[in-house]
Amino acid sequence: xxxxxxxxxxxxxxxxxxxxxxxxxxxxxxxxxxxxxxxxxxxxxxxxxxxxxxxxxxxxxxxxxxxxxxxxxxxxxxxxxxxxxxxxxxxxxxx
Numbered sequence: 284x285x286x287x288x289x290x291x292x293x294x295x296x297x298x299x300x301x302x303x304x305x306x307x308x309x310x311x312x313x314x315x316x317x318x319x320x321x322x323x324x325x326x327x328x329x330x331x332x333x334x335x336x337x338x339x340x341x342x343x344x345x346x347x348x349x350x351x352x353x354x355x356x357x358x359x360x361x362x363x364x365x366x367x368x369x370x371x372x373x374x375x376x377x378x
Contacts, residue, residue, distance in 0.1 A: 295363050296337060301325055307366050313363040324353050327362070335359040 296304060301324055305315050308311060313327040325337035335351040355363060 298351055304366050308362060335362060
């Protein structure tokens with residue numbers, strides 16, 4: 284595991300993209316589970332592995348509005364980076 288994977292990703296997943304990301308992950312064998320707590324916005328699990336958790340940021344953004352991004356840790360970051368790579372590849376190929 285990359286050392287950077289253990290740190291929280293502080294603004295990778297925009298809240299508007301949660302469902303698109305979850306659908307992409309489900310196509311790769313993950314299942315969406317009910318969230319727990321007020322800050323959890325997405326919980327994904329593959330087989331018997333520990334769940335990947337995505338949380339709503341606690342602090343307000345600079346303009347004073349509600350948080351616009353979710354944060355994740357560890358393997359959640361790796362999955363998110365793979366989704367970004369796929370999206371970028373699809374956009375470049377015109378898919």
